[in-house]
Amino acid sequence: MEYKKALSIYNLTKTYGEKTILNAINLDVYQGQIIGYIGPNGAGKSTTVKIMLGLIEEYQGKIEIFGEKLDLGDPSYKQRIGYVPENAEIYDNLTAYEYLSFIGSLYGMSEDAVQLKAQQLMELFNLRHGMHNRISSFSKGMKQKVLIIASLIHNPDLLFLDEPLSGLDANSMIIVKEILDQLAKQGKTIFYSSHIMDVVEKISNRIILLNNGEIVADGSIEELRQQNSEGSLEQIFNQLTGFDQHEQIAESFVSIVLNGDR
């Protein structure tokens, strides 16, 4: 398979007031890549993803998705994108089936196609019996599974995932990781944002670390290991973000917790 560019970012800069969140970022992402998109809290990961999804319209720089300049006036590119947000605004009052039908119709799928796919995918996630129950009655993990199905039901080519395994049990996590691996082998491109470093390390074939508005590392885990003296991705993350005070901070925290009145 010939791997083409799925996404290009040129000099992307985003500021909020005085604060520069993204500082002239450049990035080319190819089909079939699973990008582990990581960085400290507030680094700008969600901001980057929201810009690519057209949810944030004010920025400087240029973005191309599937070779076309991002044109918010023509949102057809969105039909090729799937998204699992970190904080889902899921419609709790709908049943799982109603929600998936709604999402499918937004993506232009026929009712029959959505029904069949939703049923089959929910069954594979052990949710068949919850199909016609309101999402508000679902556990956290069940909701997460509905979100994952919703992000994939229209067979997108580019997938943005923000902590997608959040709330999933160990068995379901294995299934989702395997699904992502197989989708990437089919040429789908996946942006995987997470703070769980050992999962990112295993699942990604390319890791991008964002810190202080810049990309400070970009490569496979093997490449990052060669470039840095530390071994695990967690250690590389600590090193590149200049963090070595976990013990002191924890000690101060605990001593404040233990001191003073009840």
Ligand SMILES: Nc1ncnc2c1ncn2[C@@H]1O[C@H](COP(=O)(O)OP(=O)(O)OP(=O)(O)O)[C@@H](O)[C@H]1O
């Ligand atoms: N609407 C907004 N107005 C002002 N500042 C904002 C706004 N949205 C985000 N920010 C700021 O932009 C920065 C980046 O936020 P973003 O949510 O992209 O970080 P993140 O890397 O996804 O963090 P996390 O790992 O905590 O999810 C933060 O400093 C945040 O306070």
